[in-house]
Amino acid sequence: MKEYSEKQVQIMEAAEELFSEKGFEGTSVRDIAESADVNLAMISYYFGSKDKLMEALFTYRGENSLAQLEGMLHKKELSSLEKFNQLIDYYIERFQKHYCFHRIMTREQIATLKGPVSDLILALKRNNLEIIRQLVKEGQKRKEFRRNVDISLMMSTLVGTVNHILSTKHYYRELNGLQSLSEEQFDRHIRKKLSLHLKSLFKATLTHE
Amino acid sequence: MKEYSEKQVQIMEAAEELFSEKGFEGTSVRDIAESADVNLAMISYYFGSKDKLMEALFTYRGENSLAQLEGMLHKKELSSLEKFNQLIDYYIERFQKHYCFHRIMTREQIATLKGPVSDLILALKRNNLEIIRQLVKEGQKRKEFRRNVDISLMMSTLVGTVNHILSTKHYYRELNGLQSLSEEQFDRHIRKKLSLHLKSLFKATLTHE
């Protein structure tokens, strides 16, 4: 677990917000320096380069997400469907909590595999896939879930729906006439709606009819 | 319907490929000129600016997608579920056919609403939503579909899954050990898998159990 100084975090979080809105290439190091209220040269001083700053951001945010998830899924008293429902809420909440970072990840995934950031994303995906795989297998062993389930596609629907709707939520808002809601109200609204939607969606496809 | 000369199309399609891989900001007009095999100044000459080239690309690709779709959905002899299945295949095939452009759209949606490109995307989304809305309503009137269906979320799952899996297909390929397949084989494979997956997903949620 790498440690970052207060100032480093300050820079990373300023960069995070700018990257999420204008993209990595669309953000200049001068933008970041100004937004983080540090001297331009500090970014090279602390991180070496703009690319390495991006990498640092990914290791900074990429940590500690797994332990939490795995702990959640090992509570024996829950049914597999209940666990899956928890997984859904976990994804939604995590995206909303680290909204900027997940927008960056969503955008960055589109370029083809290459560079350290892609490697980190791939590793995260592998872990997520394995966790879902185990959960589905458990549900199948308990006869809660049906047998013919494509886990990779299932995960794509979960992640794809959450990513799409949350990273482009301004469109959803516009299309559904929800401009009058405050940002917090809207986030609560969409979290609730999305949660229910995905739970009923996966209940219908995972369990026996 | 705006017309573009051969040379203009040549430039737009070169730009399309580069934008899709490296992003709009990550691509220089010199990259585009070289890739399109034209002189640098021709881009300003024909389009005015890099931004306007992007806009032109969106109007160029944004056209004529709707007529086709609407014609498809007005064939009375098909059941609503069959129409929905056609809609699914239509989305998948259209994404694959204009792979580069849809990757650009997927990436560009992440920045918040602003500028002419956002307006075009919003208009496209509005149209798509309306078409699905009518289709679902028809299915409900025919008692094929259940009544409590959130169309906006439904569309998010359809579009979100297709966008996610196709715009990041290199990850899917890696995660599922399909590197040995050729690009064409892999595209066929994923089209088939994705089609079946979405059809069973939506059948389970749209129709009565």
Next chain:
DNA sequence: GGGTTTTAATTAAACGTTTGTTTAACTTTG
């Protein structure tokens, strides 16, 4: 613990490239 030295942090300025766009001269086309 006060004085000294070494290390770390911070700064403004400058570096050489690359950026998007324009110019002005030239060639092709109708």
Next chain:
DNA sequence: CAAAGTTAAACAAACGTTTAATTAAAACCC
């Protein structure tokens, strides 16, 4: 010969990064 197309060169601005000088903090020694 006028209009459209094409070119290499030039433009200023912005880019990521480095430099060298200065200040702040930490470590050291007697």
